[in-house]
Amino acid sequence: MDKRTLLMHTAKRLFAVNGFYGTPTARIAKEAGVSNGILFHYFPTKEVLINAMYLDLKDRLFVYSTSQVYKGATLKESIYTLWLAAVEWNLENPDDFDFMQQFENSPYYSLELEKSHGYVQMSLELAQKGIDEDIFKQVPSTLVFQTMSGMVETAVRYLRLFKETQEDTEFKNRLFEMAWDAISKNKI
Amino acid sequence: MDKRTLLMHTAKRLFAVNGFYGTPTARIAKEAGVSNGILFHYFPTKEVLINAMYLDLKDRLFVYSTSQVYKGATLKESIYTLWLAAVEWNLENPDDFDFMQQFENSPYYSLELEKSHGYVQMSLELAQKGIDEDIFKQVPSTLVFQTMSGMVETAVRYLRLFKETQEDTEFKNRLFEMAWDAISKNKI
DNA sequence: AAAACAATCGACTGATTAGTCAGTTTTACC
DNA sequence: GGTAAAACTGACTAATCAGTCGATTGTTTT
Numbered sequence: 041m042d043k044r045t046l047l048m049h050t051a052k053r054l055f056a057v058n059g060f061y062g063t064p065t066a067r068i069a070k071e072a073g074v075s076n077g078i079l080f081h082y083f084p085t086k087e088v089l090i091n092a093m094y095l096d097l098k099d100r101l102f103v104y105s106t107s108q109v110y111k112g113a114t115l116k117e118s119i120y121t122l123w124l125a126a127v128e129w130n131l132e133n134p135d136d137f138d139f140m141q142q143f144e145n146s147p148y149y150s151l152e153l154e155k156s157h158g159y160v161q162m163s164l165e166l167a168q169k170g171i172d173e174d175i176f177k178q179v180p181s182t183l184v185f186q187t188m189s190g191m192v193e194t195a196v197r198y199l200r201l202f203k204e205t206q207e208d209t210e211f212k213n214r215l216f217e218m219a220w221d222a223i224s225k226n227k228i
Numbered sequence: 229m230d231k232r233t234l235l236m237h238t239a240k241r242l243f244a245v246n247g248f249y250g251t252p253t254a255r256i257a258k259e260a261g262v263s264n265g266i267l268f269h270y271f272p273t274k275e276v277l278i279n280a281m282y283l284d285l286k287d288r289l290f291v292y293s294t295s296q297v298y299k300g301a302t303l304k305e306s307i308y309t310l311w312l313a314a315v316e317w318n319l320e321n322p323d324d325f326d327f328m329q330q331f332e333n334s335p336y337y338s339l340e341l342e343k344s345h346g347y348v349q350m351s352l353e354l355a356q357k358g359i360d361e362d363i364f365k366q367v368p369s370t371l372v373f374q375t376m377s378g379m380v381e382t383a384v385r386y387l388r389l390f391k392e393t394q395e396d397t398e399f400k401n402r403l404f405e406m407a408w409d410a411i412s413k414n415k416i
Numbered sequence: 417a418a419a420a421c422a423a424t425c426g427a428c429t430g431a432t433t434a435g436t437c438a439g440t441t442t443t444a445c446c
Numbered sequence: 447g448g449t450a451a452a453a454c455t456g457a458c459t460a461a462t463c464a465g466t467c468g469a470t471t472g473t474t475t476t
Contacts, residue, residue, distance in 0.1 A: 043423085056360065059249075059334055059335045060249075061247075062335065064463055064464080065464060074424080074425090075425040076465090078423075078426080080464085080466080081423070081424075085464080086464065117424055130338055131365075144333075145329045145330050145333040145385060147245055147247045177456080179402060182389075183386055185464090186385065187379075187382055190378050191375075197374065214365065214367055215371075217365075217374060218365065218410045221410055221414060222410035231454085252432075252433055253434060253435080262454080263456060264457090265435090265455055265456070266453075266454065268436080269453070272435090273434080273435080274434065383427060401441095
């Protein structure tokens with residue numbers, strides 16, 4: 041692993057446990073086994089390091105999630121696959137999840153940063169499709185997207201809190217049904 | 229306003245904008261118009277100040293929300309009232325919302341802190357009631373509670389992003405229906 | 417093989433900041 | 447009105463930390 045990647049891995053782990061401000065750059069370098077100076081060779085400031093890590097994580101989560109979706113899947117299947125992939129990726133990478141949560145709720149975060157990501161566009165299109173087909177509630181596609189994102193977070197938090205449920209596929213399906221019922225029209 | 233309260237108000241505003249670590253204690257004191265020393269007279273450390281503020285905010289949110297619920301209300305009415313009160317309180321106090329989000333996603337936060345609050349107990353009882361009456365899905369009451377909390381957050385974020393929807397009661401009702409559908413059994 | 421360039425090191429620094437403290441003013445009480 | 451406690455002040459400090467820099471090593475190019 042090159043030193044740039046090594047630094048990002050070490051930083052992520054330390055940030056997840058101690059927070060951005062609880063983690064001196066010197067400590068990141070030390071625990072990565074490299075010199076202090078090289079960190080600032082790759083990342084001119086600490087903030088650049090943090091932003092780079094965030095975008096990198098989002099990218100990998102996006103690539104993983106979308107790669108799971110089959111062509112020809114129904115809308116519900118696609119949403120389910122995306123939801124499950126996101127949930128499981130976050131469960132398998134708890135440091136990443138903690139880091140992203142912390143970042144998204146810090147003053148460094150802006151929605152502009154988010155919009156630059158392709159996956160938002162793709163998710164919004166999927167939401168719009170559901171609305172047009174009268175499967176989803178008649179609300180803005182951005183709301184559908186934000187609700188699903190929120191339900192992924194809720195699911196991850198819950199599954200982490202009650203570890204015994206993490207391998208329970210039936211339980212995960214119930215979690216997904218809650219998310220699905222929130223955005224879909226109900227058949228009365 | 230006594231200086232202790234004054235400090236908490238100033239701190240909250242600065243924390244919301246600049247974050248905990250981006251806000252020196254000296255600046256809090258200065259903007260509150262008091263001496264540096266008095267801050268540490270009331271709060272022995274910065275962390276004590278942060279924790280005290282968090283518990284204070286949660287208390288006030290709890291008192292406000294529960295005071296809105298009428299006796300004799302149906303379960304759905306009670307949940308709706310609690311949801312709406314929480315959403316509107318957060319909209320009217322954006323600094324508080326930002327501060328709480330930041331705190332809850334920081335390494336200083338622990339669930340133990342949360343459990344010490346009476347309102348969690350009360351909310352869990354309401355959730356259990358809905359489960360027992362077969363109105364809610366057959367899932368743990370803690371999950372119902374976490375889902376509702378998550379849906380409050382989603383609603384607040386969305387309403388803040390699209391300010392023109394903030395006065396739209398009909399739209400808020402639609403937001404609540406999404407939350408309600410997530411936790412309730414659907415009538416097929 | 418020489419020159420140019422990139423990667424790497426780690427000691428150093430200037431600025432910042434949480435928390436202290438010795439002394440002053442205000443309040444509470446007898 | 448005397449006194450003890452509490453509130454309050456602001457200059458000070460010890461420690462910390464982001465970022466610098468000059469020196470060194472490794473790699474590519476011509």
